[in-house]
Amino acid sequence: MAEIQKSESSSGSLWTNERARGIVSQVLLVGGLIAVVWFLVFNTNKNLEQAGLGLGFGFLADQAFFEINQNLIEYSSTSTFGRALLVGLLNTLLVSVLGIITATIVGFVMGVLRLSNNWMISRMAGVYVEGTRNVPLLLQIIFWWTILSGLPRVADSLSIGNAVFLNNRGVRFPAPVVEPGFGLVIVTAIIGLFVALIISGWATRRRIATGQGFPSLWVNLMLIFLFPVLLFLMLGRPLSFDVPVPGRFNFSGGLNITPELVALWWALTLYTGSFIAETVRAGILAVNKGQTEGAYALGLRPGQTMRKVIIPQALRVIVPPLTSQYLNLTKNSSLAIVVGYQDLVSVGNTALNQSGHSIEIVAIWLAVYLSLSLSTSAFMNWYNSRVALVER
Amino acid sequence: MKVAKIATALAFAGMSVMSAASVAQAGTLADVQAAGVLKCGINTGLPGFAYTNDAGEWIGFDVAYCKALAAAVLGDPGAVEYHNLTGANRFPALSSGEIDALARNTTWTFSRDVDLGFTFIGVSYYDGQGFIGRKSLGISSATELDGASVCIQTGTTTELNLADFFRSNGISYEPVPIETNEEARVAYLAERCDVYTTDASGLAATKSTFEDPENHMVFPEIVSKEPLGPLVRQGDDEWADIARWTLNVLINAEELGVNQGNVRSMAQGTNNPEINRMLGSEGSLGEMLGLRADWAVDVIAAVGNYSEVFERFLGTDTPLGLARGQNALYKDGGILYAPPMR
Numbered sequence: 106m107a108e109i110q111k112s113e114s115s116s117g118s119l120w121t122n123e124r125a126r127g128i129v130s131q132v133l134l135v136g137g138l139i140a141v142v143w144f145l146v147f148n149t150n151k152n153l154e155q156a157g158l159g160l161g162f163g164f165l166a167d168q169a170f171f172e173i174n175q176n177l178i179e180y181s182s183t184s185t186f187g188r189a190l191l192v193g194l195l196n197t198l199l200v201s202v203l204g205i206i207t208a209t210i211v212g213f214v215m216g217v218l219r220l221s222n223n224w225m226i227s228r229m230a231g232v233y234v235e236g237t238r239n240v241p242l243l244l245q246i247i248f249w250w251t252i253l254s255g256l257p258r259v260a261d262s263l264s265i266g267n268a269v270f271l272n273n274r275g276v277r278f279p280a281p282v283v284e285p286g287f288g289l290v291i292v293t294a295i296i297g298l299f300v301a302l303i304i305s306g307w308a309t310r311r312r313i314a315t316g317q318g319f320p321s322l323w324v325n326l327m328l329i330f331l332f333p334v335l336l337f338l339m340l341g342r343p344l345s346f347d348v349p350v351p352g353r354f355n356f357s358g359g360l361n362i363t364p365e366l367v368a369l370w371w372a373l374t375l376y377t378g379s380f381i382a383e384t385v386r387a388g389i390l391a392v393n394k395g396q397t398e399g400a401y402a403l404g405l406r407p408g409q410t411m412r413k414v415i416i417p418q419a420l421r422v423i424v425p426p427l428t429s430q431y432l433n434l435t436k437n438s439s440l441a442i443v444v445g446y447q448d449l450v451s452v453g454n455t456a457l458n459q460s461g462h463s464i465e466i467v468a469i470w471l472a473v474y475l476s477l478s479l480s481t482s483a484f485m486n487w488y489n490s491r492v493a494l495v496e497r
Numbered sequence: 498m499k500v501a502k503i504a505t506a507l508a509f510a511g512m513s514v515m516s517a518a519s520v521a522q523a524g525t526l527a528d529v530q531a532a533g534v535l536k537c538g539i540n541t542g543l544p545g546f547a548y549t550n551d552a553g554e555w556i557g558f559d560v561a562y563c564k565a566l567a568a569a570v571l572g573d574p575g576a577v578e579y580h581n582l583t584g585a586n587r588f589p590a591l592s593s594g595e596i597d598a599l600a601r602n603t604t605w606t607f608s609r610d611v612d613l614g615f616t617f618i619g620v621s622y623y624d625g626q627g628f629i630g631r632k633s634l635g636i637s638s639a640t641e642l643d644g645a646s647v648c649i650q651t652g653t654t655t656e657l658n659l660a661d662f663f664r665s666n667g668i669s670y671e672p673v674p675i676e677t678n679e680e681a682r683v684a685y686l687a688e689r690c691d692v693y694t695t696d697a698s699g700l701a702a703t704k705s706t707f708e709d710p711e712n713h714m715v716f717p718e719i720v721s722k723e724p725l726g727p728l729v730r731q732g733d734d735e736w737a738d739i740a741r742w743t744l745n746v747l748i749n750a751e752e753l754g755v756n757q758g759n760v761r762s763m764a765q766g767t768n769n770p771e772i773n774r775m776l777g778s779e780g781s782l783g784e785m786l787g788l789r790a791d792w793a794v795d796v797i798a799a800v801g802n803y804s805e806v807f808e809r810f811l812g813t814d815t816p817l818g819l820a821r822g823q824n825a826l827y828k829d830g831g832i833l834y835a836p837p838m839r
Contacts, residue, residue, distance in 0.1 A: 170657045172672045182660035258688040273689055274646060274671075354634075354645040354691045355671060445674040451651070454585050455674075458652030461613040463589055 149464070164460045165190070171455055173447050175363055186456050190466075193452030194473060200366060200448065201435045201477075204373040208434060209427075211374055212381025217411065219386050230382070237379040242437055245376055250368035250444045259355060268348050270356055275363040277356050279346035286343035294333040301325035365446035369438065377434045384426045388419035420492045428485035432478045439474075449473060525597055525729070525736035526570065526787055534576045537563035538596040541581040543678050544702035545810050545817045546602050555579050558810045559600040561800045562621060562727055562744065566598060569743045569792045574799035583676055584652040588613055591730060598740055600727040602696065604654045609728075618741035620726040622698065623823040623832060625719035626658050629685075629700045630692040632714050639692075639718040643668035648681045648690035650674075655695050658721040678703065692716075696723050698811065698819060705816035739786050746793045748835035749775060750802035752826055757801035764794045775838045782838060803833070 120126070153160055165187035172182050177195045180188060219230040237245065254273050257263060262272040269278045301324070308319040337343070349359030392415050400410040441448040450470065457466045529535050539559050540547040547557040564574035580596050591599045592614060602624075603609070605617040628639045628647075636642070639662070649656050651674045663670050673690040675681045682703055685693045693703065697719060704710050729740050750756070753772050755763055764776045773779035777790035784790065800806055804821075811819045825831025 170660055171651075172656075172660050172670070174672045174674065182664060254684075254687055254689060273687065352644050353636075354642070357644055442676075445676075447674060451674065455651045455656070458585055458588065459608075459657065461588065461608070 153464070160464060161462075162465055164462050164465070167460065169456065169459070171459065173452060175366065175447060186460060189452050189456055190449065190469060193447060193449040196441075196446070196452075197435075197438055197448040197450075198477075200369055200373070200438050200441065200446070203370050204377065204434050204438065205431050207370070207374040208377040208381055208430070211378030212430075213385050215378060215382035216385025216389065219382060220389060233375075234379045234382050237375045238383075242372060242376045243440055243443060246369055246372040246440055246444055249372050250364065253364040253368050256364070262351075262356075268346075270349060273364060274355065275361045276367075277349040277359045277361045279348045280358070280360040282345045282347050284343040284345060286340045287337075289340065290333050290337045290343070293336050294329060297328035297330075297332055301328045304328075363446070365441070365444045368444055369441050369446050373434055373437060377430050377437070380430050380433075381427060384423055384430065385419070387426075388421075388423035389415055391422045392418045417492065421489075424485060424489040424492065428482050428489075431481050431485065435477055435481065436474060525733050526739060529570055529597055533571065534578050535563065535567040535570060535598070536578045536580060536596045537566070538580045538582045538587055538590055538599040538601055539563065540601050541583055541677050541679070543602065543699060544705055545698065545815065545819075546702065547581075556810070558622070558806060559602060559727075561806045561810070562600040563598070565747060565796045565800050566727075566740060566743050568795040568799040569739060569746075569788060572789065572792075572795050574795075584650050585676065588615070591615065591728065594730075597736075598727055598729050602699070602725045603728060604696075605724045605726050605728075606654055614731045615728045616731050616737045617726050617728045618737055619744045619835075620724040621744060622725040624696040624698050624723040624725050626655055626694060626721040626723055627697040627700055627719055628692045628694045628716040629704060629713055630716065632712055634691065637716075639716040639720070640666050640668070642670060642692060644670070645692055646671045646673050646690040648673045648675055648684050648693040650678070650681065650695065651676065653695075654721070654723070659694055662718075662720045682706065696725070698725075698817070701817045701819055705818070735787060739788065742786065742838075743796060745835040745838070746775065746796050747800070747803040747806065748826070748833055749838055750793075750797050751804045752828070752835070755797055755802060756805055757797060760794055760797040764791060771838060780839075 150160065166185050168183050169186045169189045170182050171189070173180055173189060173192050175196060176192045177199065178188075178192060180192050215230050215233060219227050219234065221227045221230075256271060256273040259272045259274060262270040264270045269276065271277075304324055305321050308321040311317060311319060347358045349356035396414055396418065397410060400414045401407075405414065438448060439450040442451040442454060445451070453466045453470055457463050460466075539555065539557070542548055543557070545557060546559045547555060550556050560579070563577050563579070567577045568574040580590060582590050582596075582599070582601060587599055587601050587603065588609075590596050600621075602622070604624075605620060609615055610617055628642070630636075630642075642663075647659060647670045649659055649672050656672075659670070659672075673684060675684060678695070678699065681693050681695070684690055685703075686707070693700070695703075697715065700715050704713055704715070707713060727740060727744065729737050749771075750760075753769065753775070755772060755776070760776065763772055764778060766778045767773060770779060774782055775793050777783050777792070777794060781790070783792045786792065789795075801809070807821065807824065808814065811817050813820060821829070821831060823831050824833055827834045
């Protein structure tokens, strides 16, 4: 045994020494990669100089001179390009967050329904999943937008109680106008929320230790809602509403949700929801059937079994693909440009045309979507580590 | 095998070195003649300027310029590869080299000329921006449009002029962003927006496609100067000269009375020296441009002179029904004036 010679590893020649060969090939590969990247950057810069376009982010401070119809923050046509891109980013975040919340709800419900014992329900859920999964998202967005454009014109708006108006330019509802004193109500509600969390934790620990129950749900509801509402009434209702009034062309006042936003949101929800439904179904099926049987044997009802036994274990399998679906939804929101919803890509496109700095704006797009995706997946990975089963 | 890994690494390094050999900057004229086809950027569809006939071929005012340029450079007006471009991708297409010339009702502005790095070779149509709205709105001026929804194509000078107009009049509007003229038409007819704004020629083109054009009115305000013209990339003066003088030939031909019918006979020789120089029977203007001596003959034989192109696609006999107005020759009360061919 000791006679075996390690002839290759320690001889002197560079060619026959295994370690030396490994190092040399790695150095050459890294050198080649650096050369390719450096060439790309150098070539791009040279072409830009020849075309007379400089590379630089200074244009973000120039005034944009175009309007954006849906802005969550202050914006006018004299604001800068940088602010316009920020408005677009907020619009992207808005539709992504709304889409993630509703897609998760739709996905979980549909996934569980597809496993139902009721033949009709499970088949209908199956039809939904297969139907929306296989049609391209772009077509679904256009489909919903076309349906929404069939709503009546402004002059014939449908109204609910003369305060909410529905027409083909969006749904207009009263905007809350905050008056002094309302801040106190909000602070009371937040304090109530913290106290409720503390009470929940204390009640759980007490139940584990002594077995005594505590009506924590009712106490929490009272803390979060009852006290702030009483304070609100005592302060003389410091909240008024800006009700939309019909003007010559449009309604003025109130908040408007454009049909573009709704179409994009619904299409994203239904499309991503079908993928999430399949992920949830896979997760539930991955849990050992013995768990279900054991829960039934202990006398738990099917609903309780699903909520307290199956889903917590299934989450281990569900959460990583769920992260991918959330990232897909965020990136798919860039299809907003096709219906005229001004998200980051749409506003960036306009800025790109008006200022001519295409490379910088594309770099901004890449950086923003990359950071959104990385932070989403970082959060989901942290959540995954929390729900993961600890193996002994 | 270890040898394979080293070989791959060497291949990477070798590829990067070889690709560093820079591409020689050939002139656009040589490229087009070598390719045998002119790549021309046009609109995705704008009645009068770029649209398809029953046979599916592209025709129109801007398309005629592409044909004229192809006739000048290649002798064949059909040797054109049309690229349909939206307001958003027209400039990247030109600066990247995807097209050789852009004839897409593009306004000549300072920032496009200076900042974006293009050369406008002249003005083919003097236009201005206006609004179109339903007569049932009951207003007679664009200054009464406070709070209206306005359909607007993104990435255009129209968008900027619209914001400026409303700001300077102290009124506000809700923009409805759209990509193409066709989308705007659909949204406007569905009353998603109250008014649509674009160049007055575009308004006439769109209005001509309505079922009930008498219910719509173009408001009297012309809120901007919109000199529309073809453009090429900066840095290739030889190509820009060819493009510029192709347009000037069309205008000079109208001024000198040369048209599609008589150009071939006039090319034999006339007693007007300027016509002779233009059509190549005297002088060497074609040679100076790097083209054939009868380049202008091919141009006018292909599309006619400026007035023939205008009347065929935009004139009073067409659905657009536009009068020459500012676009008449300077001798006829307009401002169309081309430098002399000598």
